[in-house]
Amino acid sequence: MTKIFEKPLYPYERSPDQDAITPVRHKVVVIGAGPVGLAAAIDLAQHGIPVVVVDENDKVSHGSRAICFSKRMLEISDRLGIGDRLVEKGVTWNKGRVFNGEDEAYAFDLLPESGHKRPAFINLQQYYLEEYLVDRVRELQAEGADIELRGGSKVSAVGTHETHVSLEIDTVEGPYNIEAEWLIPCDGAGSPTRRMMGCDFGGRVFEDNFLIADVIMDAEFPTERWFWFDPPFNKGQSALLHKQPDDVWRIDLQLGWDIDREEEMRPANVIPRLEAMLGKDTKFQLEWVSVYTFQCRRMDKFRHGRVLFAGDAAHQVSPFGARGANSGLQDTDNLCWKLASVIKGDAPETLLDTYNDERVEAADENILNSTRSTDFITPKSGISRVFRDAVLDLAQTHEFTRPLVNSGRLSVPAVHDSSCLNTPEIGSFPARTRPGASASDAPLPNGWLLDQIGGEFAVLTIGFAAPDVPEGVKLIHVAEPSDELKTRYAGDGGGGTILFRPDQHIAARWAAPSAIDIANAIQRAKGA
Amino acid sequence: MLNSKPNIADHDGFYAELLNAHEGLDEQASAALNARLILVLANHIGDRDVLSQAIKAAKTTSK
The missing domain is CATH 3.40.30.120 (Glutaredoxin)
Structure with missing residues (x-):
């Protein structure tokens, strides 16, 4: 059976732009057909704005990657027209357990209050999200929306001008040029656009490696988030187990800093680790393995004139807390109505600066939370380890320390308290x-x-x-x-x-x- | 407000009990005990401002 991530969903096709004598100018060009880029394009198309998405690949992402989608992300997806599909396919969960060594330190329930359409979280492989977004693009096209998806199209040069951005696009048939009134780079953590524009940034590198594995198994584990500090099967490190649809389980194993990444990714090394965790008798099959490191950092500004960065291209966090893709979709949620209003002449261009202000504030909140989680999971000094272990030690018997246990503070939507778009209120409200x-x-x-x-x-x-x-x-x-x-x-x-x-x-x-x-x-x- | 006036009734007894708790522990175990004790005490105090003042007070040494 061909897996969804093996099938080209938007293969390269020759565009009339390639035969134009002068570069064709588009209203908006989005770089990157990942979740954030596709969400941006769909949002703009729903606002009646013509948009072209370019991506060097033609398939959805390989491996599960982002898997935890928050309530706010699902609400945004409802507006984009894919909320039902996500929730129907996804695994809804709200309970978690934290283990310290061999023992359970405590269990938690995210206690979703009643009266919400969407649950606190679902787990779903990123490739399904991307597939549904691509389907939605096709649906909008069938309805006559001006939205285009160009696969096999790699942006190889970016030039910024007062009135537009010029782009050179590389294809198997050679390069061609187009122009965009507005450019939204959603080309991920290593954003080539950011580099081409000289906007690269430093940041805090966490000296740690994590092995990430998607395992197909028919197991009896409950639908809960399990997190281990110092488990017997990964001494001195942490581990995470999460259920995804199709009997796929996500396993994250902390490896430490001084490792040979290529070596660790070999099945001969991965399988014994997983056997130690899952038990010798559990039958499983590896779907995807990767080793990752991460940084917490952001660009100084997300808006550079006519270029509006979104998602991982603009800001990155550790994976603990599910604040990557979830915040990326909140970026486009914030940006697209503003950009549509500006393009329609319904709002001043300065409205776009509030995208920068509001989402920079949100990124800082995400970076702060994710940095704190990382410092708890990977103590940076002897004494920080002493305190971390003291918290875990007390958590079993003393309820008061449980809030201090930080295996990831799960994504909640940012509140733009200081936004200049708010009208000051009179009266007393919740x-x-x-x-x-x-x-x-x-x-x-x-x-x-x-x-x-x-x-x-x-x-x-x-x-x-x-x-x-x-x-x-x-x-x-x-x-x-x-x-x-x-x-x-x-x-x-x-x-x-x-x-x-x-x-x-x-x-x-x-x-x-x-x-x-x-x-x-x-x-x-x-x-x- | 952090109370920095004498506030423990049996001060010598408290001091002895604190040291006794560390009796026979190696440095690592002592550090762990101190950390647990700080967490227990901090939770009892609870007041965020007082905790900040306490951290500040502890960081200011006479040397």
Whole structure:
């Protein structure tokens, strides 16, 4: 059987651009057909913006790679049109266990509160996510959207200009040139675009290697995240076991710094390690093995004029916490409505600077969390190891130390508290839905709140009478809100009106706004 | 506010008990005990500002 990652999904085809006398200028070019690049393209196409994606390959990624997708990522995927497929295929989980040596230190439950359409996390191989995104691109094309996916097309030169970006694209038939009014590089941690533009950056290298293996086995392990500190089968190091669909299990084994990477990846070395972990009697088959190291770092600025970096190209974190792909999709979620507004002449170009400000803030939060996890998992000094072991030692018997155990702080959406797009509020409302926060889902009489908000500016009024809203702005009026809706949104007066941005972040909220209040808040959220 | 005035009733007894707890431990085991003790005490204090002041106070030596 041909695996999905062996099949070319967007093979190279000759483009009319290659025969044009002068370089063809496109509205937006996205570099990289990974999850972030494809999400950007779909989002823009759904906003009616023509977009071309170029990628040097023509297949989805090999190996599971990113596997943990957060609630916020799923909510974004709902808007992109692939949420149901992800959740249907994915493995939903919310329990975890942490082991110290031979013993279980404690178990946790992410305790998803009720009243949300999407679970806290699903596990799914990255290649499925990419496959569904490519399918969605095809669907949009069939509907007549101006979205193009060019495989076997490697960007080999980038030139930035006042009015556009020029690109040289290498193909099997030789190079050709195109231009883009806007360029979104989503070409990953080693971003060649970043290097070509001289925007490379330093950062903190963690002196550690991790063996990552996808194992196909019919095993009795429960659908939980298991994390070991100093397990008997990997002394002095850590290990992680996670279930994926199709009886594929993800295993991460910490190896330490001074190793021979090529040697460690040989099945003759990998298999005994896995046998020690899984038990001699467990039958398994290796699907994919890799050894990785990582860095925590970001570019100084994600916006360089007409070039807008997103995902791993802009920022990188350790894998503990599932903050890579999840934050990449939050980047494009933040960027695309802004770029679409600017292209349509509906917002000033400076709105794009707020993409930089908001997502740099989010990246810093991710880097901070992931650095802290890494320092706990791989203590950097004798004394940091002493404290780490003290925490683990006490965790079994003393509940108070359990919050200190850090095997990864799982991704939650960033709150843009200091964003200039927020309208300062008057009155007392729940903190979780303050301006800058992403919308909390809740059940409505006719479905889910986030589905109703959609991808344009929307106003929600609960409890009180419906306000006048500016023309073209969606109004969701719930006269008798559910308890979840009230707890998450109602102010002291028992109700309120909330303005959502197209990325479903909250821009403003009031007790009883006038149409002018709402219009002003929308202008402000568009950077006017 | 961190209380830096004398606050332990049986001060000599406390000091002896602290040292006794380390009796017979090698340096590594002593360091581990100290770490566990700090964590237990820090949790009891809880107040984040007081903990910061305590860390600062401990870092300021007279030498």
